[in-house]
Amino acid sequence: MANAELAKLVNVSAATCHRRTQRLLEEGYVSSVRAQIAPARVGLGTLVMVGVVLDRSTPESFADFEAAVRGMKEVLDCNLVAGDFDYLLKIRVRDMAGFNLLHGRQLISLPGVRQIRTFFVLKEVKDNAPLAF
Structure with missing residues (x-):
């Protein structure tokens, strides 16, 4: 949402809205703004x-x-988890053939990997939802 749209929505001037948004960034309440x-x-x-x-x-x-995964542009998210896995990765590729290449060239040779379980997403029901508070 553009600054002018946000300002209108919260009923303040664009300049005031921009200052408040900048303060939220500086104080760490907003970690980034991105497309x-x-x-x-x-x-x-x-x-x-x-x-x-x-x-x-x-x-x-x-x-x-973790150091090796940070260098992989295809990995969107990497989380240390409790349960059946040590890590859960969210990966974006062109297609199954693209994943097959990534798997064969990089994933199986990541440091310390014993086992990989792959799940192809059939439908994204909810993605990157904003925090509700």
Whole structure:
């Protein structure tokens, strides 16, 4: 939403709205402002969730894995989780063939990976919803 639209919505001037928005950013209440790209329009229509199990649960193995994943542009989210996996990755690729290449060239050779479980998303029901408070 543009600053002018937001200002009108909350009934303040555009300048006041901009100052308040900047203050929210500076104080850490808003972490970033960004455009939401339509994945299919840029050739990244396939969403894949990947569960990863590491061969060891040590601070060093976690750090090595996390450092490697940070360098992968296809990985949108990487979360350390409790349960059946150590990490859950959210990955965007062009298609299944693109994922197959990524899997064979990078995922299985990530540091400490013992097992990978792949889930192809059939339908995105809710994605990146705003926080409700």
